[in-house]
Amino acid sequence: MNTKYLDLLAEKYDSEEKVVTEIINLESILDLPKGTEHFVSDLHGEYQAFQHVLRNGSGKVREKINDIFKDTLPEEDINDFAALVYYPEDKLKLIKHQFNSKQELDEWYAEKIHHMIHLISYASSKYTRSKLRKALPEQFVYIIEELLYKTDEYTNKKPYYEKIVQKIISLGQAEKLIIGLSYTTQRLVVDHLHVVGDIYDRGPEPDKIMETLINYHSIDIQWGNHDVLWIGAFAGSKVCLANIIRICARYDNLDIIEDAYGINLRPLLNLAEKYYGDNPAFRPKKHSDQNITDQEKLQITKIHQAIAMIQFKLESPIIKRRSFFNMEERLVLEKTDYDKQEITVYGKTYPLENTCFSTVDPSDPAKLLPEEEEVIDKLLLSVQQSEKLKRHMNFLMKKGSLYLKYNGNLLIHGCIPVDENGDMEQMEIEGQAYKGRELLDKFESYLRYAFAHKELTDDLATDMVWYLWTGEYSSLFGKRAMTTFERYFISDKVSHKEEKNPYYYLRENEEMCRKMLEEFELDPSQGHIINGHTPVKEIDGENPIKANGKMIVIDGGFSKAYQSTTGIAGYTLLYNSFGMQLVAHQHFNSKEDVVLNGADVLSVRRVVDKELERKKVRETNVGAKLQEEIEMLNQLMEYRYIN
Ligand SMILES: O=P(O)(O)OC[C@H]1O[C@](O)(COP(=O)(O)O)[C@@H](O)[C@@H]1O
Ligand SMILES: [Mn+2]
Secondary structure, eight states: OOHHHHHHHHHHSOSHHHHHHHHHHHHHHHTSBOOOEEEEOOOTTOHHHHHHHHHTGGGHHHHHHHHHHTTTSOHHHHHHHHHHHHSHHHHHHHHGGGOSSHHHHHHHHHHHHHHHHHHHHHHTTTSOHHHHHHHSOGGGHHHHHIIIIIHHHOGGGHHHHHHHHHHHHHTTOHHHHHHHHHHHHHHHHOSEEEEOSOOSSSSSOHHHHHHHHHTOSSEEEEOOHHHHHHHHHHTTOHHHHHHHHHHHHHTTOHHIIIIISOOOOHHHHHHHHHHOOOOGGGSOOOOTTOOOOHHHHHHHHHHHHHHHHHHHHHHHHHHHHOGGGOOGGGOHHHHEETTTTEEEETTEEEEOOSOOOTTOOTTSTTOOOHHHHHHHHHHHHHHHHOHHHHHHHHHHHHHEESEEEETTEEEESSOOOBOTTSOBOEEEETTEEEEHHHHHHHHHHHHHHHHHOTTOSSSHHHHHHHHHHHOTTOTTTOBSOOOHHHHHHOOOGGGGOOOBOTHHHHTTSHHHHHHHHHHTTOOTTTOOEEEOSSOOOGGGTOOSEEGGGTEEEOOOOOSHHHHHHHSSSOEEEEEETTEEEEEEEOOOOOHHHHHHHOOOOOEEEEEEEEOSSOOBGGGSHHHHHHHHHHHHHHHHIIIIIOO
């Protein structure tokens, strides 16, 4: 027994009574129903839509409101009340001016406070008082507890209750309290959030999503290929950096780089202005909600070409120095015939169009011009100096991992690379072969090393981060090759195809999923694999619940750019003590629409798994930790206080 540890523990629990109280407290938590886990993925910078899903707990807030008020309130009032709980500040601002007198407004405040207390009391029924206290707005803890507990006990406490509420209103605190209670409700409805990858790219506000996640009460992240690309850029990989800027240009999101993260794009713009003109293949993708002038469009088109060419050039030396990446086929600049303007890839020759090779020397095509080199070096410096990016990347590292085992399930953004027979694919790294879980662990250790050594830009670890973005056996990418070059310069769509790892069809098979769960030492009869990454095309009849419920794919397309292929606006998953439910979200219009019209996005639920018995905290990851704590406290009891 570690007596040193027990001595330390005894400082905190310095009496027999304290130890006993804590043991009883922890024991009682173990018997409570497990908290609700909320799974989201592929947020792709869509802050507004993500906010909505988070604020309504994928429909859970609405469900609780309905449970309580459906028989007493008309639907319109329920809509209004739900909107207030989701967006309290905005709703309050809007509603305040709709009353004829102060008295009317005060009555409205009193009613809403009453409803919210009722809602919180209901939503917190499966938590201990101490946990609820932590979720309450700090400045109102005492008052809310008074309202929650004392008034419940005796009916004749009604006047007391009303007096407190009146006092709050007359002291001008009603709005603050309503706002606080709304956020408490949101927090109570979801105990823990899992983000199964791809926070970054395509959408406009990944930085705001990161801020939200940083402030979230309980969270973990499984990195997506796009997140790893950003981590790579910050960790010193110039090719990752070129990629993130290229994608931002492509989606007209350079504001993220310049304004959100304060990275100076001027040197890149100067280079772009010098070498590039208009080019239809590089014009930014259209956004319905953004209007840009022709001049801005032209500027982005030029930047887009400049950074894409830098990217292609930077890929070449990595492919050459890491032959085990097995990416020779991606030496596209070398494979191009500059006279004929054609390329031969995977044994087929294609004509090239919309080319922009003015900085390419055909005798040494991957050589960066000194100006290009200077630009990418300056960009890297600027990226690594961005305080905000540093904070966001540190958070991704702290809360993130390549995969996660949580409450018996395996969470992973992309795949576990396998061959057509379902055997784990092997990859040889530095003379040693890795596969399955070991391969993923190896990848993660390289990524962490690269992040810890940002000054190294060409070492193996940094190159491996790029491999995670685009390599055949990357668990995040999971396709034979990324055909970015072909997508820009070849019109024949056959060349654009990115062949997927067999995992993506084998995962339909229950036996296969069981085997993979076993590979990760999880119980195949209990566990599920939860994936993001590949948009589920509900429109074509694809089912996100696969392999007899063992496999759940929750990439439904938060990303607006992908909604036309999926036919919905994203999936999320809820896992509470009663089981697992998949939620399919309809297109999210805007926060304004919800606040103004109470137009909540309808979500459709599908049961994935039903627990035979309500699952308790005792059976969860958290429960295991609590049991360890109880064990230590029992030891302390024996060591210090018994005899
Ligand atoms: O839709 P775009 O911008 O052309 O991006 C396509 C690229 O994105 C990828 O699908 C990777 O992104 P996802 O992880 O979101 O799928 C690549 O495989 C592909 O080359
Ligand atoms: Mn992805």
